[in-house]
Amino acid sequence: MKLRRRSRSGRLAVEPADPVAAKPPVPTSLKIGAAILGIFVVVAAFAPLIATHDPAFQDLTDKLASPSAEHWLGTDQLGRDAFSRLVYAARTDLIVGFLAALFPLILGTTLGAIAGFFGGWVDTVISRVADAVQSFPVYVFLIALVFVLGTGVMPILVAFTAIAWVPYTRLIRTEILRAKGLDYVAAAVVAGLPHRRILFRHVLPNSVRQTVVYFMSDVILATVTLATLSFLGLGLPVEQPEWGRMISEGRTFLRNQWWLSTVPGLVIVALGMGYALIGDGLAQRLRGDG
Amino acid sequence: MTTALEVRNLSVEITRHGHTIRPVDDVSLSVDAGDCLGLVGESGAGKSMTLKAILGLLPKGARVTSGELLLHTAEGTLASIDPISVRGHGISMVFQEPMTALNPTRRVVDIIADGARAHRDMSKSEAHETAVRLLGEVGVPAPERRARAWPHQLSGGLRQRVMIAMALATEPDVLLCDEPTTALDVTVQDQILGLLDRIRRERGLSIIFVTHDLAVIGQVAQEVAVMYAGRVVETGPVRPVLDRSLHPYTNALVTSIPHVDIGTDQRLRTIEGAPPDPANFPPGCRFSPRCPFAQPDCTRAEHVLVEQATDHRTACIHPEALASISVEGSP
Amino acid sequence: MGRFGFVLRRILGAIPLLIGITLFTFILLQLVPGDPALTLAGPRATEERVEAIREELGLDRSLPAQYVAYVGNLLQGNLGQSIRSKEPVTSIIRERTPVTVWLLGAALILSVSIAVPLGAHAARHRGGWIDHAIRVVSTFFLTMPPFWVGLMLLLVFALGAGWFPVGGFGETTAERLRAIALPAFTLALWIFPIQLQSFRSSMIDVDGSDYLQAGRSIGLEGLTLFRRYILRNATAAMVTLLAVQMGFMLFGAVIVETTFNLNGLGDAMVRAVSGRDFAVVQGITIVFAVAVIAINLLADVIVAALDPRVEIQ
Numbered sequence: 032m033k034l035r036r037r038s039r040s041g042r043l044a045v046e047p048a049d050p051v052a053a054k055p056p057v058p059t060s061l062k063i064g065a066a067i068l069g070i071f072v073v074v075a076a077f078a079p080l081i082a083t084h085d086p087a088f089q090d091l092t093d094k095l096a097s098p099s100a101e102h103w104l105g106t107d108q109l110g111r112d113a114f115s116r117l118v119y120a121a122r123t124d125l126i127v128g129f130l131a132a133l134f135p136l137i138l139g140t141t142l143g144a145i146a147g148f149f150g151g152w153v154d155t156v157i158s159r160v161a162d163a164v165q166s167f168p169v170y171v172f173l174i175a176l177v178f179v180l181g182t183g184v185m186p187i188l189v190a191f192t193a194i195a196w197v198p199y200t201r202l203i204r205t206e207i208l209r210a211k212g213l214d215y216v217a218a219a220v221v222a223g224l225p226h227r228r229i230l231f232r233h234v235l236p237n238s239v240r241q242t243v244v245y246f247m248s249d250v251i252l253a254t255v256t257l258a259t260l261s262f263l264g265l266g267l268p269v270e271q272p273e274w275g276r277m278i279s280e281g282r283t284f285l286r287n288q289w290w291l292s293t294v295p296g297l298v299i300v301a302l303g304m305g306y307a308l309i310g311d312g313l314a315q316r317l318r319g320d321g
Numbered sequence: 322m323t324t325a326l327e328v329r330n331l332s333v334e335i336t337r338h339g340h341t342i343r344p345v346d347d348v349s350l351s352v353d354a355g356d357c358l359g360l361v362g363e364s365g366a367g368k369s370m371t372l373k374a375i376l377g378l379l380p381k382g383a384r385v386t387s388g389e390l391l392l393h394t395a396e397g398t399l400a401s402i403d404p405i406s407v408r409g410h411g412i413s414m415v416f417q418e419p420m421t422a423l424n425p426t427r428r429v430v431d432i433i434a435d436g437a438r439a440h441r442d443m444s445k446s447e448a449h450e451t452a453v454r455l456l457g458e459v460g461v462p463a464p465e466r467r468a469r470a471w472p473h474q475l476s477g478g479l480r481q482r483v484m485i486a487m488a489l490a491t492e493p494d495v496l497l498c499d500e501p502t503t504a505l506d507v508t509v510q511d512q513i514l515g516l517l518d519r520i521r522r523e524r525g526l527s528i529i530f531v532t533h534d535l536a537v538i539g540q541v542a543q544e545v546a547v548m549y550a551g552r553v554v555e556t557g558p559v560r561p562v563l564d565r566s567l568h569p570y571t572n573a574l575v576t577s578i579p580h581v582d583i584g585t586d587q588r589l590r591t592i593e594g595a596p597p598d599p600a601n602f603p604p605g606c607r608f609s610p611r612c613p614f615a616q617p618d619c620t621r622a623e624h625v626l627v628e629q630a631t632d633h634r635t636a637c638i639h640p641e642a643l644a645s646i647s648v649e650g651s652p
Numbered sequence: 653m654g655r656f657g658f659v660l661r662r663i664l665g666a667i668p669l670l671i672g673i674t675l676f677t678f679i680l681l682q683l684v685p686g687d688p689a690l691t692l693a694g695p696r697a698t699e700e701r702v703e704a705i706r707e708e709l710g711l712d713r714s715l716p717a718q719y720v721a722y723v724g725n726l727l728q729g730n731l732g733q734s735i736r737s738k739e740p741v742t743s744i745i746r747e748r749t750p751v752t753v754w755l756l757g758a759a760l761i762l763s764v765s766i767a768v769p770l771g772a773h774a775a776r777h778r779g780g781w782i783d784h785a786i787r788v789v790s791t792f793f794l795t796m797p798p799f800w801v802g803l804m805l806l807l808v809f810a811l812g813a814g815w816f817p818v819g820g821f822g823e824t825t826a827e828r829l830r831a832i833a834l835p836a837f838t839l840a841l842w843i844f845p846i847q848l849q850s851f852r853s854s855m856i857d858v859d860g861s862d863y864l865q866a867g868r869s870i871g872l873e874g875l876t877l878f879r880r881y882i883l884r885n886a887t888a889a890m891v892t893l894l895a896v897q898m899g900f901m902l903f904g905a906v907i908v909e910t911t912f913n914l915n916g917l918g919d920a921m922v923r924a925v926s927g928r929d930f931a932v933v934q935g936i937t938i939v940f941a942v943a944v945i946a947i948n949l950l951a952d953v954i955v956a957a958l959d960p961r962v963e964i965q
Binding site: 178180265289292295 | 669672673676677680683684791792794795796797798799800801803804806807811898899900902903906907910911921922925926930933934937940941944945948
């Protein structure tokens, strides 16, 4: 709180505002989000140390056990330790979800940069394809695509990349065209400054924030989509521990072993919130209002 | 002369992130019936904010902390009124941006008819007729046909005429104009100024005309009030204030435009330094840091408007310094 | 005239899209591993039998010829027949469409009735704690896998409280409403956050607009101001968003129908995928795609009616 003081003339004196700090403070949401993601990364990296059992080991004499000191989250229908599977699944979901969002970012940014820099027919072709993908009911084709490409990591990455690259392309292209229109950039181009420097100077700072926002919502969507495809039986191979599949397998036992489906779902939500908070925090920080 | 509208000691405060600023500080204005008061100053001086406070249209977070609004009544007295109650009843407003101030999803005729029906009960067809008649009055060609148009189908000048018709539909006594010509081409500006002057005379309307452009003031106003950093620093009849300014700020504004009598769309950016940040107004006379005549005691000056000539008031405590210079400077 | 022209242009613009969809599904068919004739004939069929089926399906012809035949069949409403049940795909679709339409309709109504009031509330108190709380809650729902939400709702309200059936549809409207309630709610929870954010920003745009101030300045207030100045301006963006969300909603319908054992199109599609029943996958994909395009066209018409400016965009 700043002190306000009224002088006798009725004038309002306002204390000078704090000098603007060189860097805005790290937003709380970013801290919490990074902490959540950090936990997931540590769990995934040290899965063998954290897991209490071999995630693939079946003990058919001890099926569908309730949570106990031995099996923290009980066992599934094949007598596998649910907690250990949950821990190992972090590897799959984290990596696939991340890659499924990273590929469209790389593809979209590259295409956008190409369209923006070269212009002409290259730009026309890329923009038209982007329009077509945008107006195409892409999610409808996701299942058909997986059907054709078969289950596994690759089809999911391909399908997601094919869907999600457009916004990045649009963003980068627009920013480059905008930068090209600025007098000082035009002058720099005439002066023979290499294109790459223009990109780094004028396009990156303007597009980073929106890119982060897109990427974070894509990671969430990709993670949920991966789990969803597994749930539908269209995802990863059966043996591979994956949260969506765990939920799917636990579904039959929802009435009595409700935790088998519930816990992996909670884990997905926690990871999603972690991503969302990081996205929010980064966007806030890049906007400059901590 | 009877006073149509009087604003007494108006202050507006905005609190953001725990800091309170006061963009309008103890402003008093009055406009006589049938007159036009020009309210002039750089952007950020608090002119628009003053105007919006009169109709209770302040943006979120801004509030009136003191002040009284007095409106001339049928009984011939000034009565204290509430800003919201005068909307559609006595005071209306013409906005700066005709491109954005008309509802894009409503036909021109309905926009104007809304005003007529807000003012008093009338049938739909009666309001419709009123709207078409007003379009004709504000100089829209082929009013019956234009009435059916959507705002985006009209040019900037026509939109501003529609905006004026909308304001007139409520049959106001006082019209508030917030830089109504700034967004328009110079030739269209002149037409709109001529229109406002005509309806003022024909209807006996009082106008408060906000602008940063002194040339415009010279064209339309009888009285003028100059604002700087949230305060009125000089008031008086228009010729004395423009020709024999008693405040260095007014003087700087006047000398920064080459010909007061022709319209110009030049922005006033020739005064040295920038207008002060409302979060950090200088002490004493707020113009003193930029003032070429500043004396040491200016930073301790109390803000009081003193009458130096008939009806001509200034807040400057050293008007004599300015007077000597302008006599020397003028041919 | 201008707006009519806009709608006409959109209809014409849909034609290349429809051609694209037929091409896409046709190419998909070519990419499917394995020989459809072999699959159809079964493992113990003779060489001649396989050859006969191949001829029957037209697989011995050139690709362009096959494509023309394929489009010709589509235009006649012939989507082929299921490899599993030997039923025509069109009759499978006809049978299962009502369930999906019920689900989508109910989910749409539910999601909009959650998103609009909350979005308006968040916009009115933007920057305040209510706005913050609404954003956190909607993000929360965005991160939830819909099938999991469905299972949790089943666990609590069907298995636990017993208020709703665990799965299946019904005959009477009352039965159907009861059966559709949890699935529709599940779907609504997945799609409302984006609607909410969009409506919130439309409301903020309108709220900060000059024309709203102008409307206020002539004394309009309350319901009149809302009806004449806010509603139309804030809904146009929402209508467009709902259409854009349609593809996403259909994906959601696939998930939710599987979760709740609803015999809709999505459920049929998932079953067909696991049964390698390509004709059914293809048929439903086409129906979904055409539905999405049709809904988008409809949305364009509605937006054109709401906003007179569309002709100049």
